[in-house]
Amino acid sequence: MASEFKLAPSILSADFTNLQLALSQCDDGGAHWIHVDVMDNQFVPNLTIGPPVVKSLRPNTKKFLDVHMMVIEPEKLVEPFAKAGADSITFHIEATDDPQSVIDLIKAAGTKVGISVKPATPLAEIEPYYDQIDLVLVMSVDPGFGGQGYIDGSTERIEKVKQMLIEKCVENRVLIEVDGGIKLHNAKEVIDAGADVLVAGSAIFGADDPVQTMKDFYLLGTH
Numbered sequence: 001m002a003s004e005f006k007l008a009p010s011i012l013s014a015d016f017t018n019l020q021l022a023l024s025q026c027d028d029g030g031a032h033w034i035h036v037d038v039m040d041n042q043f044v045p046n047l048t049i050g051p052p053v054v055k056s057l058r059p060n061t062k063k064f065l066d067v068h069m070m071v072i073e074p075e076k077l078v079e080p081f082a083k084a085g086a087d088s089i090t091f092h093i094e095a096t097d098d099p100q101s102v103i104d105l106i107k108a109a110g111t112k113v114g115i116s117v118k119p120a121t122p123l124a125e126i127e128p129y130y131d132q133i134d135l136v137l138v139m140s141v142d143p144g145f146g147g148q149g150y151i152d153g154s155t156e157r158i159e160k161v162k163q164m165l166i167e168k169c170v171e172n173r174v175l176i177e178v179d180g181g182i183k184l185h186n187a188k189e190v191i192d193a194g195a196d197v198l199v200a201g202s203a204i205f206g207a208d209d210p211v212q213t214m215k216d217f218y219l220l221g222t223h
């Protein structure tokens with residue numbers, strides 16, 4: 001199995017009155033990325049984080065800020081999140097009629113580009129863009145809330161994305177990130193299917209010891 005996966009704790013499940021604590025726990029736990037869930041109460045029913053929060057996070061962490069936009073009209077938020085300090089900006093394929101222009105905007109803004117797919121969206125919809133993006137974010141829950149259960153069938157979708165990336169000879173460049181319902185008990189299955197980056201929110205910040213939980217995730221990659 002791949003042992004070099006990255007963990008991306010989702011601060012959606014952290015205490016919003018103490019994000020500094022979440023950042024230092026990510027340092028102590030050895031997390032590679034910080035996953036930032038942006039919800040607009042339109043693409044999804046929930047309303048969460050905007051560019052000012054990313055701007056506040058930026059000087060307080062050296063980690064890769066992984067912005068997951070669950071918003072309609074993603075093109076309007078690309079520049080604000082890039083200016084706020086995002087390292088990658090991921091948009092949903094279902095949120096736009098013109099994915100190409102969103103990709104172009106994100107590239108022009110100078111961050112990595114990700115495309116996300118909801119569990120019910122055919123993977124063929126993202127296939128035309130594999131050679132232009134840096135990551136595919138495979139949702140393993142319906143986006144909107146932390147703490148949901150991993151949807152059966154997500155593992156097969158991860159395997160399918162991996163296979164498509166191999167067919168296009170971009171498997172060493174395009175990362176597969178998986179988001180939703182990832183816990184210690186199913187993380188190995190997700191990694192074995194081809195995931196490079198695991199998002200985990202409630203499994204980490206809902207745990208009694210978030211730092212030890214991050215270390216436990218990384219131990220999965222060593223045996």
Ligand code: DX5
Nearest residue numbers: 010143144146147181201202
């Ligand atoms: C869901 C978000 C996820 C969420 C994951 O819409 O995109 O990133 O924070 O939370 P858990 O790990 O609790 O499923």
Ligand code: ZN
Nearest residue numbers: 037068179199
């Ligand atoms: Zn997310």
